[in-house]
Amino acid sequence: MTTPGDNAKTALVEELNGLLADHLALFVKTKNFHWHVAGPRFRDLHLLFDEHAIEIRDQIDIIGERVRKLDANTITSIGSVAGKTQVKDQDDADLSAEAMIAELRDDNAAMVKRLKAMKPLAEQANDNATDGLIDDWTDMAEQRVWFLSQTLK
Structure with missing residues (x-):
């Protein structure tokens, strides 16, 4: 028999796997831009993109392990990502620096939106640990949005 709590947990796991996929995809994109940025602000942007990629990378394992702690399976392949x-x-390696910054800003802003939508799912599943992690991940993504937004001014 399925309980409302089971449904809430299933929905939360589904979103956690989506968040995991977002982090993996955003890590690759951020590293792509780190490797291909060019122009007068090369050094600053090269370092900024690498800092962001490292922060995103470091969240990947935590998200995956959170899914496993909920006794569920994670995404398993590039196809599932x-x-x-x-x-x-x-795939464009010749984007302008400004286009790269804007795209990363928008991707991180979408991640903030996804994270905020996950809060009620964690609450409905009575998952305090995930609820707290969502707050931390939201703060980190909001900071990336802020840095990228300010860089475009």
Whole structure:
């Protein structure tokens, strides 16, 4: 018999796997931009993109392990990442620095939106640990949005 708590946990796990896919996709995109940025602000942007990539990378394992602690399976392949992420691919290695910054800002802003929508799911599942982690991840994503937004001014 399925209980409302089971449904809430299932919904939360589904979103955590989407968040995991977003982090994996955003890590790759951020590293792509780190490697391909060019122009007069190369050094500053190269370092900023790398700092952001490292922060995103460090969250990947925590998200995956959170899913496993909920006794569920994580995404398992590049195909499953592609199927669950909201981050759009970017294969253009010749984007302007400003286009890279704007795209990363928008991707991180979408992640903030996804995270905020996850809060009620964690509450409905009575998952205080995930609820607290969502607050931390939201703060980190909001900071990335802030840095990227300020860089565009």
